[in-house]
Amino acid sequence: MTVKAYGAYAADKPLESLDIERRAPGPHDVQIDIAYCGVCHSDLHTVRSEWGGTIYPCVPGHEIVGHVSAVGEHVTNFKVGDTVGVGCLVDSCQHCASCAEGLEQFCENGFTGTYNGVTPDAPGHTLGGYSQRITVSDKFVLKITHAEEQLAAVAPLLCAGITTWSPLRHWNAGPGKKVGIVGIGGLGHMGVKLAHALGAHTVAFTTSEGKRQDALDLGADEVIVSRNADEMAAHAGTFDFILNTVAASHDLDAYTALLKRDGTLCLVGVPEHPHPSPDVSALIFKRKAIAGSLIGGIAETQEMLDFCAANGIVSEIEMIQVQAIDEAYDRMQRSDVKYRFVIDNASLAA
Structure with missing residues (x-):
């Protein structure tokens, strides 16, 4: 399935509109129409290959909030219409000691990042949340119970x-x-x-x-x-x-x-x-x-989201259109944001 995304073809190129492929949901997958995606400093480091090892084209974004648009036949925890989130991880080995303890971020065989991680899906590496849609294993999807009007400000909770x-x-x-x-x-x-x-x-x-x-x-x-x-x-x-x-x-x-x-x-x-x-x-x-300390496992991320919903906690954000992402990166480097940019993914259709 072809969807609109925003990413870069090289470290020295600006981000631009591109078409990417998303897999159809398998038996244990959840398909999510992305409403908002937070902008993390890791996005900038990866797109510009400041940490090395970036695979192009690179579509960043691992602070994802959206709504379920399809589920695989064996998915029982989520249904179409649910409000959900995806953070920094979309897979791990599921059998090492860390995974068994719900600490997938320390997977001893290496977790799969939401972007720039090796995957059998085309193009061979994961593409993140600066996109209209994503398909993720149900084990790595999170329930969000905040009010609909708070969802943009919930997105950075998935990483920050x-x-x-x-x-x-x-x-x-x-x-x-x-x-x-x-x-x-x-x-x-x-x-x-x-x-x-x-x-x-x-x-x-x-x-x-x-x-x-x-x-x-x-x-x-x-x-x-x-x-x-x-x-x-x-x-x-x-x-x-x-x-x-x-x-x-x-x-x-x-x-x-x-x-x-x-x-x-x-x-x-x-x-x-x-x-x-x-x-x-x-x-x-x-x-x-x-x-x-490194991010968090799925269970503790769910605990954090539930705690934040119960206590009225969201991030302080500035909403942007995806076309303004390079300017947002420049401002982020100057600490000129209070305190997190969030992309309105509806702007991808523009």
């Missing part, structure tokens, strides 16, 4: 939401815990919202005094301007957990100094250049940890 939710849950953010969120961008703004909703004392870190009120409005109990040495020093040794969403190389010691004994600094951003080597003595003498 789960990328922050998974570590917050794993390290038990909640009442009685002091939790820091470093960076108030696409990921960080969701981290603040979720940590606050989980009941943690939530502290936002920003390099910009101008973002102080924004962070408070998102739900932060306190805001620290990280360039202010006195503000940083006042919180030394007081954090149970700090989630660092910044993808640029920077000094991690400034944050490990703020951890309590047994505290953890968790990184979810991959920098273009390595962080300076941390001072391990700070870790050794207080049993502190620097850890990492």
